[in-house]
Amino acid sequence: MTLHPQEIEVRFRRHAVRVTRQRAAIYAALVGTSSHPTADDLYRMVTRQHPAMSRNTVYYTLGVLRKAGLVQEVNVGHEVARFDGNVTMHHHLICVQCGRIEDVMDQELDQVKISNRRAKGFHVLGHRVEFHGYCESCREGRRDASPSHG
Amino acid sequence: MTLHPQEIEVRFRRHAVRVTRQRAAIYAALVGTSSHPTADDLYRMVTRQHPAMSRNTVYYTLGVLRKAGLVQEVNVGHEVARFDGNVTMHHHLICVQCGRIEDVMDQELDQVKISNRRAKGFHVLGHRVEFHGYCESCREGRRDASPSHG
DNA sequence: TGCTATGTAGGAATCATTCCTGTCTAGATA
DNA sequence: TATCTAGACAGGAATGATTCCTACATAGCA
Numbered sequence: 001m002t003l004h005p006q007e008i009e010v011r012f013r014r015h016a017v018r019v020t021r022q023r024a025a026i027y028a029a030l031v032g033t034s035s036h037p038t039a040d041d042l043y044r045m046v047t048r049q050h051p052a053m054s055r056n057t058v059y060y061t062l063g064v065l066r067k068a069g070l071v072q073e074v075n076v077g078h079e080v081a082r083f084d085g086n087v088t089m090h091h092h093l094i095c096v097q098c099g100r101i102e103d104v105m106d107q108e109l110d111q112v113k114i115s116n117r118r119a120k121g122f123h124v125l126g127h128r129v130e131f132h133g134y135c136e137s138c139r140e141g142r143r144d145a146s147p148s149h150g
Numbered sequence: 151m152t153l154h155p156q157e158i159e160v161r162f163r164r165h166a167v168r169v170t171r172q173r174a175a176i177y178a179a180l181v182g183t184s185s186h187p188t189a190d191d192l193y194r195m196v197t198r199q200h201p202a203m204s205r206n207t208v209y210y211t212l213g214v215l216r217k218a219g220l221v222q223e224v225n226v227g228h229e230v231a232r233f234d235g236n237v238t239m240h241h242h243l244i245c246v247q248c249g250r251i252e253d254v255m256d257q258e259l260d261q262v263k264i265s266n267r268r269a270k271g272f273h274v275l276g277h278r279v280e281f282h283g284y285c286e287s288c289r290e291g292r293r294d295a296s297p298s299h300g
Numbered sequence: 301t302g303c304t305a306t307g308t309a310g311g312a313a314t315c316a317t318t319c320c321t322g323t324c325t326a327g328a329t330a
Numbered sequence: 331t332a333t334c335t336a337g338a339c340a341g342g343a344a345t346g347a348t349t350c351c352t353a354c355a356t357a358g359c360a
Binding site: 073075076078080081091093095096102104105106109112114115118119120121122123124125126127128129130131132133134135136139 | 231
């Protein structure tokens with residue numbers, strides 16, 4: 001999804017986030033991809049247009065946007081932090097081989113609930129379902145592998 | 151859950167994991183708690199009995215046990231890796247304030263499925279549901295907070 | 301237009317995790 | 331039981347993502 005600069009400004013103001021060129025660039029890069037980039041991926045994407053941008057600013061901005069609720073952090077295993085510009089409720093397909101993450105929008109999954117009895121006193125705000133498996137290209141790479149020793 | 155040394159040995163052999171004192175101690179510590187400790191937590195727990203144990207051995211052993219399927223890694227945000235000795239299918243309640251993780255066993259959640267149409271070519275092996283919210287003690291700490299500005 | 305809280309750049313510091321290397325040992329074999 | 335060797339262990343160094351520090355710059359308000 002590509003956003004007009006005006007739309008970015010509107011969103012920032014709505015969430016009380018100061019508008020700066022750096023932040024707009026970082027947010028635009030994140031919303032413009034579906035690849036769940038790392039902070040360093042974003043740094044590399046953004047420095048093409050803003051060579052002076054500091055890696056530090058990327059981290060700081062991601063922190064600001066996360067606290068403002070404009071950005072979400074996604075994680076697989078204990079790997080490097082990945083970010084997602086899609087903050088509507090959604091779920092993930094995660095490839096256990098290559099680490100690829102795909103978004104899943106599915107109202108049935110949105111409605112998954114936990115019974116009060118099992119919630120151990122938690123006040124639940126939301127949930128997310130993670131599906132783990134092999135993505136299409138990793139499945140193809142595994143065709144050769146013997147199915148009995150896998 | 152506390153395990154007899156023999157039971158640990160049986161599990162290790164069943165999973166083709168060499169039996170050493172260090173590994174047994176680490177695994178026992180992990181299975182004996184429900185607190186999802188970090189590698190460093192485990193190091194501190196285990197060095198009480200085994201002062202010579204290296205931090206490196208804890209990491210290495212956790213890697214071995216994870217690959218063998220005896221241990222699972224759990225993560226919240228991009229925080230330090232946490233480990234779980236419970237490898238049966240289960241889900242998690244995660245406190246967004248203090249980071250506490252509680253296991254949830256629930257057959258309804260085990261049966262959550264994704265339609266083929268939405269699976270984007272993934273061969274799904276399993277899934278996990280994460281509920282995010284405030285745990286009981288963090289809720290209590292928040293009683294004072296004004297509900298309209300929280 | 302000026303003021304000030306906040307953001308930015310860049311470099312240093314932190315710290316979980318991994319790598320390297322020499323020694324040790326589980327467990328298989330004779 | 332003694333021997334052998336792949337794999338495990340300890341300890342220290344290296345890595346690398348993230349955070350901290352600080353001086354300078356700027357968004358946005360008055």
